Amino acid sequence: MIIDTHCHIWERHMIRGGMRDLMESVAVELHVRDPENLWNGSAERLIRDMDDAGIDKTVILPLDFEFMRGGQGFTFRDFNDLAGRYAREYPERIIPFAGVDPRRGAAAVDELRRCVEEMGFRGLKLWTVMGFMPNDENYYPLYEEAARLGVTVLVHTGLGPGETYLETCRPLYVDKPAVDFREVNFIMAHVGVPWVDEALAVALKNSNVYVDVSAWQRAACTLPLVFAQMLSTAKVLHGGMHKVLFGSDWPLFTEILDQRAWVEKIRTLEHPAALQIMGLPELTVEDKTAILGTNAAGLLGL
Numbered sequence: 001m002i003i004d005t006h007c008h009i010w011e012r013h014m015i016r017g018g019m020r021d022l023m024e025s026v027a028v029e030l031h032v033r034d035p036e037n038l039w040n041g042s043a044e045r046l047i048r049d050m051d052d053a054g055i056d057k058t059v060i061l062p063l064d065f066e067f068m069r070g071g072q073g074f075t076f077r078d079f080n081d082l083a084g085r086y087a088r089e090y091p092e093r094i095i096p097f098a099g100v101d102p103r104r105g106a107a108a109v110d111e112l113r114r115c116v117e118e119m120g121f122r123g124l125k126l127w128t129v130m131g132f133m134p135n136d137e138n139y140y141p142l143y144e145e146a147a148r149l150g151v152t153v154l155v156h157t158g159l160g161p162g163e164t165y166l167e168t169c170r171p172l173y174v175d176k177p178a179v180d181f182r183e184v185n186f187i188m189a190h191v192g193v194p195w196v197d198e199a200l201a202v203a204l205k206n207s208n209v210y211v212d213v214s215a216w217q218r219a220a221c222t223l224p225l226v227f228a229q230m231l232s233t234a235k236v237l238h239g240g241m242h243k244v245l246f247g248s249d250w251p252l253f254t255e256i257l258d259q260r261a262w263v264e265k266i267r268t269l270e271h272p273a274a275l276q277i278m279g280l281p282e283l284t285v286e287d288k289t290a291i292l293g294t295n296a297a298g299l300l301g302l
Helices: 018-029 043-053 076-089 106-119 137-149 172-180 196-205 217-222 224-238 259-267 273-278 285-300
Strands: 003-007 057-060 094-099 123-126 152-155 186-188 209-212
Touching (some): 003 285, 043 057, 043 076, 076 094, 076 106, 137 152, 137 172, 172 186, 196 209, 217 224, 217 259, 224 273
Parallel strands (some): 003 057, 057 094, 123 152, 186 209
16 A cells, blocks of 8 residues: 655635745745646546556645735635545545644634544644744644544644745654654654754654655655665664655645656665665665555554
């Protein structure tokens, strides 16, 4: 089974106001040649790309972006409702997480409860690029609700769009809630680039913390040694590959590697001679299988 733990969705009518600003920033940052590759985030396209790549299930992540820029009438609840509709249309393929900003307080708790209990969502997405620290104890009621509901929390760590904040996205800020809520599983997106060592250390220290490799497509193509070294280092630090999850950040990087090519990049990853000299271990077929799906299946109870 192949499971993508990090995808996005959107439809054209949503891309206005703050959402449009963010998308245009991403297009510039990623040097997108054909805007269609970025702006078409429909369920139909996602399922086609999944089928082409042999991806069995995908986690979709609505974004609560209203604290930075308004959505001109399209709210965070509307975004979650869209994810819920996609999950109803493709119940065997799509796993929705709720996009909620914890600064909403009681409304954030209510929305997570609504998404899980009424629409069957399996997790919570925290988009820290909007400017909040995930270790703020004011947000603990939201973690308490995640624990009660038994859902996974995926936290953005590392780089984000140019229109957003970086200072709130350090992997270290996941450590405190991970310690204080041991019953909740946390995923740190993007292995925390540029704080990769920090992300791997937080995952090493906490048995309930994982990392996903979404947004590493460019590095895998242009800096293959760095990508292979990161995975091999994770294997050493964590005593195996059980903490690393496959993710793509679809559709953001499809011009660099489409879904099929991204799966194949990991499946056929070679062990560079430089890493052999350093004494870092090779990734076995079993390791790659674990990254592509076995780890996520266990984490999400599939």
